[in-house]
Amino acid sequence: MQSIIPLAAMSEIxxxxxYGRAVRRHGDPPAQAFLLGFDSEPIRADKSLYDLAGWARxxxxxxxxxxxxxxxxxxxxQRTGAAPEGVDDVLWQEWRLAFKEHLDxxxxxxxxxxxxxxxxxxxxxxxxxxxxFYLRGQGTDPHERQRQLTERRxxxxxxxxxxxxxxxxxxxxxxxxxxxxxxxAREDALADVGLAxxxxxxxxxELGRRLxxxxxxxxPDDVFWLRHQELRSAVEFGLxxxxxxxxxxxxxxxxxxxxxxxxxxxxxxxGQAKANAPQMLPESKxxxxxxxxxxPAGSQHxxxxxxxxxxxxxxxVTAPARVLRGPGDFGQMxxxxxxxxxxxxxxWTPLFAMASAVVTDVGGPLSHSxxxxxxxxxxxxxxxxxxxxRLSSGQRIAVDGDAGTGTMERP
Numbered sequence: 467m468q469s470i471i472p473l474a475a476m477s478e479i480x481x482x483x484x485y486g487r488a489v490r491r492h493g494d495p496p497a498q499a500f501l502l503g504f505d506s507e508p509i510r511a512d513k514s515l516y517d518l519a520g521w522a523r524x525x526x527x528x529x530x531x532x533x534x535x536x537x538x539x540x541x542x543x544q545r546t547g548a549a550p551e552g553v554d555d556v557l558w559q560e561w562r563l564a565f566k567e568h569l570d571x572x573x574x575x576x577x578x579x580x581x582x583x584x585x586x587x588x589x590x591x592x593x594x595x596x597x598x599f600y601l602r603g604q605g606t607d608p609h610e611r612q613r614q615l616t617e618r619r620x621x622x623x624x625x626x627x628x629x630x631x632x633x634x635x636x637x638x639x640x641x642x643x644x645x646x647x648x649x650x651a652r653e654d655a656l657a658d659v660g661l662a663x664x665x666x667x668x669x670x671x672e673l674g675r676r677l678x679x680x681x682x683x684x685x686p687d688d689v690f691w692l693r694h695q696e697l698r699s700a701v702e703f704g705l706x707x708x709x710x711x712x713x714x715x716x717x718x719x720x721x722x723x724x725x726x727x728x729x730x731x732x733x734x735x736x737g738q739a740k741a742n743a744p745q746m747l748p749e750s751k752x753x754x755x756x757x758x759x760x761x762p763a764g765s766q767h768x769x770x771x772x773x774x775x776x777x778x779x780x781x782x783v784t785a786p787a788r789v790l791r792g793p794g795d796f797g798q799m800x801x802x803x804x805x806x807x808x809x810x811x812x813x814w815t816p817l818f819a820m821a822s823a824v825v826t827d828v829g830g831p832l833s834h835s836x837x838x839x840x841x842x843x844x845x846x847x848x849x850x851x852x853x854x855x856r857l858s859s860g861q862r863i864a865v866d867g868d869a870g871t872g873t874m875e876r877p
Contacts, residue, residue: 574664682722787803
């Protein structure tokens, strides 16, 4: 992360600068067009979900069950192995194994850096929603989209190189190759931040279950709200074995020992989650001068109907907004809506297949959101600072990815 992300940013900035000053003419595409059509982990995950939908479509009973059953029920069947009503058990086990292989490969992608938030391996609801989306015949074939982007990129490369002299052509190819190699690597690095999280979360939740049996916490996931020393003290005092009677019960205690502390910390977290986060930390002029161009921030005091940010993917779309605070809201997303979020990570990529545009509080032309939005060919306005506070789900917004604006439509 610390090496790949700055390297990818520098390579893209270097190529964009050279292209803009020495190559591009009026009417030529932006520099980002030369960086599209490459494989990365989020794109491979999307293609995997599309292929799973195609696999399910070959059996009418399985396809009908996936489309008609609630996503929560399907996630439960995936977890327990029980086939949905009307689906042959052998067929379901084959599907379940194929979907599990997808989660084994891509289920570690994190939605945010809050370790208490389940990853797709824990809760695959968003992935199942994307399978349903593709099963309905919505969206575009990611394999074909990538093929078209690759052909267009190669055609543009030949066209631009042909107009340059030997020295400029050599520099053009060298800078382009550097940018094309590092951009997908950045996405892979971001996707693998949570590589160990599924296993670590399973281990901690097992510890949480033993803490419940030992009357320390009320629910297994309360373990995420305890401090390290509190965990150490509980373990050293002695935990109950799985299924054994409570081993640590304080005389006269009507509630688990740490229940009040967990509730207080959850309440504090809910309040802090509503805070308007700064674009970067620490907040200083040096940080702004050094990294402001990477992650430009819109004013957090914007008034009027126009929200301003950085145009990160071109195009114009007018559609209802869908404000998502986190993975718990993913099921609310409907095809054709404008995805509005504080920030997105590779785990959010399945939603880009449904979205008509993307607007975020945090981000810039070099962020994950911009790269994926360009791959999907949808407008993106990032780094607005206020989108999730100013917009509400269902409100129509005109997104202009060239101007970097979102204009709210009044009823």
